[in-house]
Amino acid sequence: MGRSIGIDLGTTNSCMAYSDGTEVHVIHTGEGSRIMPSVVAFTHRGERLVGLVAKRQAITNPRNTVCSVKRLMGRKYSELSDDIRANATYEIIENEQGDAIIRIMEHDYTPPEISAIILRKLKESAEEFFGEEVTEAVITVPAYFNEVQREATKAAGRIAGFNVQRVLNEPTAAALAFIKPQETNNIAVYDFGGGTFDISILKVVNGIFEVKATCGDTQLGGDDFDVRVVEWILNEFQREKGIDLSKDPVAPQRVREAAERAKCELSQALEARINLPFIASGGQGPVHLELSITRKLLENLIRDLIEKTRALCETALKDSGIGKQDINHVILVGGSTRIPLVRQLVEDVFKQKPAQFVNPDEVVAVGAAVEASVLSGARKDLVLIDVTPLTLGVETLGGVMASIVEKNTPIPIKRSRMFTTATDNQAAVSVHVLQGEREFADGNRSLSRFELVGIPPARRGEPRISVTFEIDANGILNVSARDAVTGREQSIEVNPTGGLTDSDILKLMQEAEASAQEDRERMRLVEERNRADVIIYEATKVLKAAREQLEKESWEELEASLANLRRVRDDTDIRAIGTEASRTDTLTNSVSKLIAVMESHAEDEEEVDQVVVIEGDPLVEPIDEVPPD
Numbered sequence: 001m002g003r004s005i006g007i008d009l010g011t012t013n014s015c016m017a018y019s020d021g022t023e024v025h026v027i028h029t030g031e032g033s034r035i036m037p038s039v040v041a042f043t044h045r046g047e048r049l050v051g052l053v054a055k056r057q058a059i060t061n062p063r064n065t066v067c068s069v070k071r072l073m074g075r076k077y078s079e080l081s082d083d084i085r086a087n088a089t090y091e092i093i094e095n096e097q098g099d100a101i102i103r104i105m106e107h108d109y110t111p112p113e114i115s116a117i118i119l120r121k122l123k124e125s126a127e128e129f130f131g132e133e134v135t136e137a138v139i140t141v142p143a144y145f146n147e148v149q150r151e152a153t154k155a156a157g158r159i160a161g162f163n164v165q166r167v168l169n170e171p172t173a174a175a176l177a178f179i180k181p182q183e184t185n186n187i188a189v190y191d192f193g194g195g196t197f198d199i200s201i202l203k204v205v206n207g208i209f210e211v212k213a214t215c216g217d218t219q220l221g222g223d224d225f226d227v228r229v230v231e232w233i234l235n236e237f238q239r240e241k242g243i244d245l246s247k248d249p250v251a252p253q254r255v256r257e258a259a260e261r262a263k264c265e266l267s268q269a270l271e272a273r274i275n276l277p278f279i280a281s282g283g284q285g286p287v288h289l290e291l292s293i294t295r296k297l298l299e300n301l302i303r304d305l306i307e308k309t310r311a312l313c314e315t316a317l318k319d320s321g322i323g324k325q326d327i328n329h330v331i332l333v334g335g336s337t338r339i340p341l342v343r344q345l346v347e348d349v350f351k352q353k354p355a356q357f358v359n360p361d362e363v364v365a366v367g368a369a370v371e372a373s374v375l376s377g378a379r380k381d382l383v384l385i386d387v388t389p390l391t392l393g394v395e396t397l398g399g400v401m402a403s404i405v406e407k408n409t410p411i412p413i414k415r416s417r418m419f420t421t422a423t424d425n426q427a428a429v430s431v432h433v434l435q436g437e438r439e440f441a442d443g444n445r446s447l448s449r450f451e452l453v454g455i456p457p458a459r460r461g462e463p464r465i466s467v468t469f470e471i472d473a474n475g476i477l478n479v480s481a482r483d484a485v486t487g488r489e490q491s492i493e494v495n496p497t498g499g500l501t502d503s504d505i506l507k508l509m510q511e512a513e514a515s516a517q518e519d520r521e522r523m524r525l526v527e528e529r530n531r532a533d534v535i536i537y538e539a540t541k542v543l544k545a546a547r548e549q550l551e552k553e554s555w556e557e558l559e560a561s562l563a564n565l566r567r568v569r570d571d572t573d574i575r576a577i578g579t580e581a582s583r584t585d586t587l588t589n590s591v592s593k594l595i596a597v598m599e600s601h602a603e604d605e606e607e608v609d610q611v612v613v614i615e616g617d618p619l620v621e622p623i624d625e626v627p628p629d
Contacts, residue, residue: 004136004165004376005126006173006368009115009153011070011195011221012335014038015365016122019373024177024366030125035361040117041065042104050121062089062253064104068223069118071195072100072111073156074149081219087227089253112152116159123160137162138372140364142191143169143198144216144389146435147447150475165375167474171200172211172386173367174333178358181207181382185328188317190346190354191364192309193334195221199313201320201327210385213320213408215312220305222263222336228301229259229293233274237289243280245289251279255289266295267338299341306345313349319408330354333363384473385410392469392477395432395441397422404469407437411475416468420461428453429465431481431490452481452490521574528577532569535581536562539588546591558587 005027008015013035017026029036031052041054042064049057058065071084077094085092091103102109119139126134139162141153150167157164171189179185184205191198198216202209233255238244245251258274265272276289317324332354336342346354373379388411393403396419404417421429428451436444455463464484471477480491539562546558561584568576 003126003130003132003134004138004372005134006168006365006370006372007119007122007137007139008170008173008362008365008368009070009119009139009141009156010038010364011068011193011223012038013194013361014118014122015362016126017362017365017369018126019369019378021373021378024369026362026365027126027129029122030128036118036122036125037067038070038118039065039067040069040114044105048117050117058089059250059253059257062250064090066090066102066104066109066114068195069102069111069114071219071221071223072102073115074111074146074152075100077101083224083227084219087223087230089256112156112159115153115156119156119160119162123162135161135163136165136372136376138166138168138368138375139164140168140170140173140368142193142196142216142218143171143200143211143214144196144218146218146390146445147392147475147477148445149218154474154476166371167476168368168371169198169200169211169214169386169389170333170364171198171214171331172202172209172384173364173371174331174358175200175202175204175209175367176370176382176384177363177367178329178331178355179204179209181209186322186326188313188327188330188350189333190309190313190330190337191216191333192336192342193221194223194336195219197221197309197312199309199316201316201322203322207382208385209382210410211387211408212322213316213318214387214389215316215319216389217308217312220308222334224305225263225298225302225336225339226256226259228305229263229298230255232293232297232301233259233289233291236291237279241280241282241287243282243287245280248280254279258289262293263298264335264338266293266298267340270295295340302339303341306339306342309342310345310349324349324351327352331358331363333358333360335360386473386475387411388413388471388475390435391437392433392435392447392471394419394467395434399441401434401436401439401441401444404467405471411471412473414468414470416466419465419467421455421458421463421465422460424460425457426460426463427455427457429455429481431467431479433477433479447477448479448492450479450481450490450492452483452488454486454488455483456485525572525574525577528574528581529569532565532577532581535585535588536565536569539565539584542588542592542595545595558584558591561587 005016005018015026015035017024026034028034029051036051037055039051039054041049041057041061054065076098077100078098080100093101093103095101102114123134137157139153139157141150154164154167171191174189175187179187187202187204189200196218197220198214200214201212203212234245245255254276258276262272262274271292271294274291274293278286279289280287327350330346330350330352337360343354371384374382387408388405389407391403391407392405393401396402405413405415430449430451432449433447434441434444435447438444452465466482466484468480469477478491480489482489539558543558543562565580565584568580571577
């Protein structure tokens with residue numbers, strides 16, 4: 001088994017860490033930062049950009065830049081909120097299966113594909129950091145992710161080239177990073193990220209981390225705060241200047257970035273300035289956007305969104321059976337928890353100040369690395385018992401959902417329930433697997449369907465059919481149905497991967513490997529071009545000196561080679577660039593040495609001809625004396 005790391009695949013930023021068995025270390029990305037923006041961009045030149053470089057060009061290339069893809073993972077198009085669809089800069093479409101798909105320059109990508117690009121970039125950075133292959137990973141997901149979203153995340157990891165050891169709940173990971181196993185504590189983890197919200201209540205006793213309850217909203221996050229600020233900016237600008245910036249192809253992206261910066265600034269300051277020069281053109285020429293937003297105004301804009309988390313916290317506490325007064329620590333996770341109003345709500349709900357020394361951007365990755373070390377056998381001092389976030393069951397007569405595994409049930413688990421037929425002489429039953437909290441099937445998420453056939457003819461209500469749900473530590477579900485009379489059995493691994501089949505994943509893994517090779521070739525091309533630029537710079541300097549000191553034939557050859565190197569520098573033929581660069585480099589060195597030799601000779605000649613003047617009587621030429629007779 002290769003080296004294993006923990007990855008926080010975030011909505012806004014992603015982070016990775018590793019454990020050496022005793023300590024955990026955050027891994028710097030290829031960009032030199034401890035976190036990497038979860039952004040992927042496609043350029044018209046066919047380049048694929050990931051991370052900070054993708055985020056930086058988003059203003060000029062918004063339609064082909066994908067951010068917050070985590071909010072689309074494992075979701076049907078109909079499940080997306082109006083805000084998500086309306087505020088995405090890229091095009092989101094619905095495929096034949098009803099899944100949400102991203103369309104970029106007439107090419108369709110599933111959310112797991114885009115997430116895989118982010119994960120592959122992290123994998124490459126980790127391998128560069130360690131100097132060896134990284135094959136194993138624990139990847140975190142929001143605790144309230146359903147079965148489809150978890151499988152979609154696992155599929156993304158496989159496409160990126162990882163063996164995903166475990167899909168770990170983010171709040172649980174935060175608890176692993178924060179709490180010492182030997183301590184006994186009740187912990188509340190309040191996870192408010194860019195795209196999702198979770199609240200989990202855990203109990204730690206003698207190294208056993210047991211999740212007692214979890215609750216959340218997978219369509220509530222910091223992105224929604226940005227939307228509110230953007231709407232305010234657009235309305236204010238239209239009121240003052242009479243210009244609707246929402247119709248502009250570039251301006252809205254500039255406003256979004258300014259809104260996010262202002263939101264972050266207001267976590268520290270009471271007022272933030274929003275200045276966007278040349279945002280539009282009017283009758284009098286360029287128009288600039290200049291606004292001031294206060295922390296109080298921001299809080300008024302987003303207060304109702306933050307208040308939504310209060311009820312979810314109360315539900316989690318109630319389900320856990322642990323009172324507020326019995327919570328020992330409250331851990332904050334996610335960038336949105338830096339907002340003072342959020343911290344104020346947390347303190348109000350749990351009647352205590354949250355932990356202040358936890359880095360909300362890194363704590364989840366650190367916890368994932370701890371779990372990776374447990375799975376690899378490096379650590380044996382803790383055990384994790386997680387829960388299923390939503391109720392699982394099957395559809396019965398009348399479209400009613402019959403629950404088999406209730407929400408917040410500890411996993412892994414195996415649980416069965418007996419059913420019977422609805423009509424006389426029914427030879428088969430359809431098992432429709434559902435997940436959710438609604439009483440009727442159509443209000444819950446459909447996970448899978450299969451049929452159990454060959455049931456002996458009998459009156460309705462007589463057959464006995466046992467349906468068994470088995471959930472592993474990753475929250476991955478297997479369902480089986482067995483006829484008690486004949487022993488016939490049918491089972492299925494519920495494998496809803498967000499619009500991807502196993503063959504799709506295999507194909508994408510192969511394409512990702514091919515893309516990685518293509519990226520390596522492109523990097524070699526960039527390196528050769530950079531080398532060519534350095535040689536051109538040096539050769540130009542030498543050529544200028546050669547014109548003054550060497551004969552025409554000596555510098556004409558270098559001049560011709562330099563012209564050829566300039567011509568092939570932007571070519572796609574690496575061999576041609578390399579050959580011409582080497583030839584020019586050799587000529588440059590030869591001419592430089594020749595000039596150095598000539599300058600050395602010139603210095604020698606100057607020393608021979610040098611006249612030394614000393615104080616005193618002038619020197620008189622010697623007179624040859626005639627020897628005496």
